Amino acid sequence: MSLPAHVAIVMDGNGRWAKNKGLPRSAGHKAGIDALRATVRHSVRRGIKILTVYVFSSENWQRPDAEVGLLIELFMASLNDEMDELNSNNVRLKFIGDISAFPDKLQELVCSAARNTAGNGGLQLVIAINYGGRGEIVSACKKLFIELHAQGRNAADITEQALRSHLDLPDYPDLFIRTGGELRVSNFLLWQLAYTEMYFSDVYWPDFDTAEFERALASYVRRQRRFGRTSEQLVGTSTNALRGICRDGNGKV
Ligand code: IPE
Ligand code: IPE
Numbered sequence: 355m356s357l358p359a360h361v362a363i364v365m366d367g368n369g370r371w372a373k374n375k376g377l378p379r380s381a382g383h384k385a386g387i388d389a390l391r392a393t394v395r396h397s398v399r400r401g402i403k404i405l406t407v408y409v410f411s412s413e414n415w416q417r418p419d420a421e422v423g424l425l426i427e428l429f430m431a432s433l434n435d436e437m438d439e440l441n442s443n444n445v446r447l448k449f450i451g452d453i454s455a456f457p458d459k460l461q462e463l464v465c466s467a468a469r470n471t472a473g474n475g476g477l478q479l480v481i482a483i484n485y486g487g488r489g490e491i492v493s494a495c496k497k498l499f500i501e502l503h504a505q506g507r508n509a510a511d512i513t514e515q516a517l518r519s520h521l522d523l524p525d526y527p528d529l530f531i532r533t534g535g536e537l538r539v540s541n542f543l544l545w546q547l548a549y550t551e552m553y554f555s556d557v558y559w560p561d562f563d564t565a566e567f568e569r570a571l572a573s574y575v576r577r578q579r580r581f582g583r584t585s586e587q588l589v590g591t592s593t594n595a596l597r598g599i600c601r602d603g604n605g606k607v
């Protein structure tokens with residue numbers, strides 16, 4: 355199989371990385387930014403089309419206030435610092451999650467970062483902040499309900515495609531990577547991961563480097579994605595055709 359078009363990453367393990375080194379958790383989060391920069395660069399080199407990264411979950415508000423505050427500050431500082439390189443690498447930024455919960459200055463920064471990179475045609479970098487998969491599905495349901503109600507339509511018009519069109523992220527990742535050794539999804543992209551290939555790494559996020567990224571990609575290309583079919587049915591089917599099946603539910607090969 356060819357390389358994944360869309361990679362989604364739960365960047366986990368910053369705190370434990372720091373603890374192992376006798377450093378404060380903040381040092382782990384700072385080192386995590388370096389790992390993300392390297393991962394974006396490598397995604398650009400490898401021609402990956404979409405990279406979706408989990409930066410802050412809707413459950414991460416439950417961390418101590420000082421850590422939440424630090425994560426917000428680091429996020430804003432690094433977004434500012436990286437804009438020039440992102441632009442020169444032709445990266446387009448998209449943000450998913452409920453940003454209205456953040457301070458105004460963060461919301462303004464996010465909007466201007468998306469606007470300033472909107473014309474870039476290279477890698478799409480999707481940043482999930484205050485994102486939760488359950489919340490995303492509930493808000494998509496609300497939007498679909500309002501739309502159907504306004505058109506005088508009813509529950510029979512609720513389809514997978516209609517609901518999907520109201521999600522923050524309608525694209526389906528081909529490869530999911532979680533670092534940090536935990537074998538869970540933690541409320542990330544619950545709808546979208548239905549047929550995504552999973553790769554779990556024991557490496558803490560700050561240690562996630564090109565070699566580990568390549569191991570994940572190599573694991574992906576060795577797999578056969580069947581989308582419910584048999585191996586025999588898939589002989590001679592291209593990855594793109596398979597992606598079409600994934601996108602359209604039960605479309606024919
Ligand atoms: C991931 O690392 C970063 C965020 C969740 C913001 P953690 O901070 O969760 O690191 P561990 O899991 O405690 O090691
Ligand atoms: C998931 O990591 C969220 C992010 C990486 C942003 P967590 O560290 O919050 O996940 P749990 O709590 O271990 O499930």
Ligand code: MG
Pocket residue numbers: 366367368534
């Ligand atoms: Mg964690």
